Amino acid sequence: GVRNRSLLKLVARRTLATQADTDVFAPLDTFPDRHIGPDRNETSYMLSKLGYDSMEAFVAATVPQKIRVSSSSVSDASIPALSEGELHARARELANANAPFRSYIGMGYHNAVVPPVILRNIIENPAWYTPYTPYQPEIAQGRLESLVNFQTMVMSLTSMDIANASLLDEATAAAEGMVMAYAHCGQKKRTFFVDKGISPQTLSVLRTRAKGFGIDLVIGDALKGVQEHISTGKLCGVLVQYPDVDGYVRDYGMLTETVHKEGALVLCATDLLALTMLKPPGEWGADIVFGNSARFGVPAGYGGPHAAFFACSDALKRKMPGRLIGRSRDTMGRPAYRLALQTREQHIRREKATSNICTSQALLANMAAMYAVYHGPVGLRRIANKVHRFTQILKSSVESVGFKVVNEGFFDTLTVNVAPLDGVSADAVHNAALAAGINLRQVDAAHVGITLDESVTPRDLVDIINVFRTSASSPVLTVTDLTVPAELSVPAALQRNSKFLPHPIFNQHHSETEMLRYIHHLQGKDLSLVHAMIPLGSCTMKLNSTSSMIPLTWPQFSAVHPFAPKDQVKGYLQIIKELEDDLCKITGFHACTLQPNSGAAGEYTGLSVIRAYQESIGQGHRNICLIPVSAHGTNPASAVMAGLKVVPVKTLQDGSLDLEDLKTKAEKHKDNLAAFMITYPSTFGVFEAGVQDACRIIHENGGQVYLDGANLNAQVGLTDPATCGGDVCHLNLHKTFAIPHGGGGPGVGPICVAEHLAPFLPGHPVVATGGDQAIEAVAAAQFGSASILIISWAYIKMLGGDGLSHSSKIALLNANYMAHRLSGYYNLRYKNHNGRVAHELLIDLAEFDKAAGLKVTDFAKRLQDYGFHPPTCSWPISTCMLIEPTESETLEELDRRASFEFCDALIQIHQEAQDVIAGKQPKENNVLKNAPHPPQVIALPETEWNRRFQFSHFTYRPYSRMTAAYPKPWLLEKKFWPTVSRIDDG
Structure with a gap:
């Protein structure tokens, strides 16, 4: 129809423009045109709507001039752009530089046979790798079910009571378990015994974590040396490996009984495949069981990403780190899955949390679960x-x-x-x-x-x-x-005598036909970037390009052991060097480590590096970390893990940092000030003009500045963390640099540092890396989740410096155009003195709650009826939505864009809310309160349609089925359906 004709005109206009502007000898498969949504005409249109005649004028009104960097700092001169074809040729050249040796090194890493049905339909399928963490369960039932399969698999094989939905890797899982044992003993017993048969990388990560908590590690033979430490009354836990790194299979039953008599815990690192033959740890009394699930169909990938599993006894579940999926019911009484026990997590407990875990390894956990389902x-x-x-x-x-x-x-x-x-x-x-x-x-x-x-x-x-x-x-x-x-x-x-995996799901999908259908059945329940934009603020859900994903599964990259000799991994090492160099150019810093395998891990690493530096100059007593009250929960949790005490800093009414409060507290704690953590642009979605002043205050009082790079997508080529005044920053490669979120992981959180911090970058006990005064390892593998570094390397190389900078400009423009569209309907909470936001915007819904009892959740669930993933809800302010459109969303016609359909949806929901305020629909029974409306609700018989299941009495819906399901005409052509009705978000 008309829409298709408009699309054809748009395509023709773009094609003619490309033909007119392109040198005949230049590649036609340039990446910026594919990655960045708006073309030149559309960009000009949006700028004019905002009152600007050029992109530079708009950027000048958005980014403070005093922190701007030279346009040449990130440009094609510093980072030359490759076309998609050129990138693949270069990637193939580097892949072939990796020698195809067969590795039987072990040490926690194995070659895996990935069933082709899983390879093609999960790891190579954007419907599985582009969703976000399932905070909106009504549009995430597929991967939630798969993660329940993962948890069930782990519980059955380990014979434990409860398991989480994955952690970052085996070594960090060990560290989480150690801190659990320490917390279980009331933080009074500080001795933790580690058996000598543990993997060396696990021991190194344990040493890093133990230092921050003041835990005393003792290494020895657990069967012989534990008793003398029990007699001291200071033992909180014992860690054994089963089988151990040298292959021994030992009986720890008597040891467990002895340790339990003293009130301490027994932790066991193990192997899921071995547990199909070995007596499971739960049967001989282990309290916490963990390991690497990667041999269940996940390639070695030069160290990762891999999903660690983590299980424990029921008594310990409220101290267990990581996501936990539980079974609930929707408002129709139907079974449904959701995240459970979230009050344990850092976004709730902040500095009181015992773990900073946020991103985990959901995609890899799903692969491992599917492997168990298939076999x-x-x-x-x-x-x-x-x-x-x-x-x-x-x-x-x-x-x-x-x-x-x-x-x-x-x-x-x-x-x-x-x-x-x-x-x-x-x-x-x-x-x-x-x-x-x-x-x-x-x-x-x-x-x-x-x-x-x-x-x-x-x-x-x-x-x-x-x-x-x-x-x-x-x-x-x-x-x-x-x-x-x-x-x-x-x-x-x-020898194992007990049965395992008795659940029907592990006993019915063994043909490829059945497995294929099961994977696609689950896939159909989840909203991903293949369906619609995911405008989650502070999450940067941009395009994860096919071109950058393709090399990932080449065997020259996927089948490489992390401890293979360096002369066999020349291709990998070159990619890593180029990526580190490019990230240093982008951030303005001197050195980089890619070892941290999540953003939160990057925070912890950066703070640990700061502490090591301060110790080296005789300032190891510094232990105060100033953190704004608006900070993400991982910031205070990471600070505590690094051995710091958190002192909160106020924000002003306009959302900016209270510099007077910062100065007062920095001066008060000047003798012990270690660090200041700040996110830039702020979590309120604004470039704060005083960021350099804040950093100067910290430096004048003896501290170091940690700049949280979660929002770096707004900075590239415009400013950088070093210019802002930081000493160290972390980056989220799964945000700014296009690694897919995978439904809750994998992620990579590298840190870049100033020259004085470079000597302290983390090392590794097996493969030499890091600075000459390196802290111990922060991840199991020396380069963390090395295989997915290829994605960010490819993204940077294909965009080039000019494309990277233009991406940030368009991210800012899209957010500001969206703010312009919505400003007549919603209260835009924060903006700068020019009326501009950064790359995201915060809308406040408090007025609707006050007038009609309509909560943020009601708006979020109603957006699902429009086929959209809701923005970030109730953070950083409980009454707000944080919206981030990114640079990747494209115009469909001149003023009709995927993200503007999102604006149309929010505008229509505003009208629906006004109807409730005006009394046209009851406050407790309306189209928002009853949202979302899945097919099962829309298809109810008339008598059932007029009954709401969450009430004990009959209540008639005061709106039609069409209003519920198709509130905008374009939904008749394309709509993603929630598969269950509302689930308690808990």
């Missing part, structure tokens, strides 16, 4: 049996030529003593392995480690065996020479 208990046991039998064959073959396997009980890992053979060293074995294209674990001068997995073929197994036979000068074997031992090598007392 089921029988399939998982077959995989485990194959891995174990291959390990048995390897043991007998290695020992047959004179080597000694030191761990008698094992699942998939052997530690081989090569010393019994004269003239053979671990180095000689490693060299033989490398010559065969194989990586083994370098334990020490006399020991070699091998960990097998489901990817190992009989040919691979023979190749590994022949590495040892060649080293021993013995004849090589062939596949036909292999024999399988009759008995398992798991001690009888530790």
